Amino acid sequence: xxxxxxxxxxxxxxxxxxxxxxxxxxxxxxxxxxxxxxxxxxxxxxxxxxxxxxxxxxxxxxxxxxxxxxxxxxxxxxxxxxxxxxxxxxxxxxxxxxxxxxxxxxxxxxxxxxxxxxxxxxxxxxxxxxxxxxxxxxxxxxxxxxxxxxxxxxxxxxxxxxxxxxxxxxxxxxxxxxxxxxxxxxxxxxxxxxxxxxxxxxxxxxxxxxxxxxxxxxxxxxxxxxxxxxxxxxxxxxxxxxxxxxxxxxxxxxxxxxxxxxxxxxxxxxxxxxxxxxxxxxxxxxxxxxxxxxxxxxxxxxxxxxxxxxxxxxxxxxxxxxxxxxxxxxxxxxxxxxxxxxxxxxxxxxxxxxxxxxxxxxxxxxxxxxxxxxxxxxxxxxxxxxxxxxxxxxxxxxxxxxxxxxxxxxxxxxxxxxxx
Amino acid sequence: xxxxxxxxxxxxxxxxxxxxxxxxxxxxxxxxxxxxxxxxxxxxxxxxxxxxxxxxxxxxxxxxxxxxxxxxxxxxxxxxxxxxxxxxxxxxxxxxxxxxxxxxxxxxxxxxxxxxxx
Numbered sequence: 347x348x349x350x351x352x353x354x355x356x357x358x359x360x361x362x363x364x365x366x367x368x369x370x371x372x373x374x375x376x377x378x379x380x381x382x383x384x385x386x387x388x389x390x391x392x393x394x395x396x397x398x399x400x401x402x403x404x405x406x407x408x409x410x411x412x413x414x415x416x417x418x419x420x421x422x423x424x425x426x427x428x429x430x431x432x433x434x435x436x437x438x439x440x441x442x443x444x445x446x447x448x449x450x451x452x453x454x455x456x457x458x459x460x461x462x463x464x465x466x467x468x469x470x471x472x473x474x475x476x477x478x479x480x481x482x483x484x485x486x487x488x489x490x491x492x493x494x495x496x497x498x499x500x501x502x503x504x505x506x507x508x509x510x511x512x513x514x515x516x517x518x519x520x521x522x523x524x525x526x527x528x529x530x531x532x533x534x535x536x537x538x539x540x541x542x543x544x545x546x547x548x549x550x551x552x553x554x555x556x557x558x559x560x561x562x563x564x565x566x567x568x569x570x571x572x573x574x575x576x577x578x579x580x581x582x583x584x585x586x587x588x589x590x591x592x593x594x595x596x597x598x599x600x601x602x603x604x605x606x607x608x609x610x611x612x613x614x615x616x617x618x619x620x621x622x623x624x625x626x627x628x629x630x631x632x633x634x635x636x637x638x639x640x641x642x643x644x645x646x647x648x649x650x651x652x653x654x655x656x657x658x659x660x661x662x663x664x665x666x667x668x669x670x671x672x673x674x675x676x677x678x679x680x681x682x683x684x685x686x687x688x689x690x691x692x693x694x695x696x697x698x699x700x701x702x703x704x705x706x707x708x709x710x711x712x713x714x715x716x717x718x719x720x721x722x723x724x725x726x727x728x729x730x731x732x733x734x735x736x737x738x739x740x741x742x743x744x745x746x747x748x749x750x751x752x753x754x755x756x757x758x759x760x761x762x763x764x765x766x
Numbered sequence: 767x768x769x770x771x772x773x774x775x776x777x778x779x780x781x782x783x784x785x786x787x788x789x790x791x792x793x794x795x796x797x798x799x800x801x802x803x804x805x806x807x808x809x810x811x812x813x814x815x816x817x818x819x820x821x822x823x824x825x826x827x828x829x830x831x832x833x834x835x836x837x838x839x840x841x842x843x844x845x846x847x848x849x850x851x852x853x854x855x856x857x858x859x860x861x862x863x864x865x866x867x868x869x870x871x872x873x874x875x876x877x878x879x880x881x882x883x884x
Contacts, residue, residue, distance in 0.1 A: 393832035
């Protein structure tokens, strides 16, 4: 068994930024384990532009954004091992990994950074009835087939769900010569960014049916069509609104789930709210020395924020290894008040050594509401927002001095105060 | 003549109604709630542009090369440009930023590689 100061699980945007963050904080004995044959993660297949506006002040495509981080990892000579699948992590921070080149390997880590990202909800998670024919793909799988493997997955396409990957794929399928018939969304609003609705659907006259879903799937070998219907406010299909659509391909863009099997093996406490680890402001999980960042922690809208968060996890892991942060730290709990969902971090030490970046998702659409963070009567943050929606994550920063000065007996409450 | 647009400035997504004269020139707009929307509406009806990202074939490889227009091109030329790309075949190696096609479909804008192929 080999000892390594910091092992990073995953070489996507989170893992790359975590490695850079750890290196820049002084760590030198770092190893990135990546299960695919190249670094970059999901960015490799995201060939559309719009990445990096926040970090680099220019719009990059996914591969270009990833390459900037890969170049830095190479410049720092940070070791990485490709084609290496981590099978197990335990609470003693022993990592078991398998690869064609090295067989089974074990590493004893000083600190681990979980950067496994997320995975798409598949058909099985939806319970859509119908036949089990070919031609049904998650949007991300279709994206990989088209952008990395050069295939055309189908010619007449229906998209179920209006998440961003589905919208991006509506445009991509149109570009490569397929006919995209419609995008069907069960909610009365789209989960995708406005920009994507306009530039991926409206630009190509692809209709978006809100409050509609697929209720039946037809086809013996290959998909031949789907039946869609309107749904009521309880999401039950309304009789009489059924419509048959002939198609050979159904793409699913119905949500992302953090991939935490390894985290659970290590005994990391998972929040039912984010489906990611419970962390403090250093991004340390419930297991000392194990950190989490990126989409494995909570699903982000923008990769720029994944990179920022992961750099912090890298720094925290480096500090942990230097023993600066070892020992038990007591925490103030973060409480989600009205309208607040999926907040990260869920706890903050009483004397944080840096300002704390908070992120959450609004539970619904709010107009002219006020976001506040307070400890008892003391307000630490307040801001009016013209519009809040579940599709757009809310970010704000709390000052470390304000947090240190706040009453230690009370939790931090974050809430949305709705307009009267 | 009137045209409806959805503003992309923020999640609000204001529905903007733009009034055009008989020659399709911008006259006025309403429905926006800030200057971003006001500006977007005028630009979008007078000269809409988009950055196009696409794929081109690489000689002897299954994996295509991802490419983008170095600057946004007129929206009306997107499908002409895509048709042009179908005829393009590049040879490895290719590096990010390499020009794949110059002056794509007389737009004055070049098509550049967005990934490295060794």
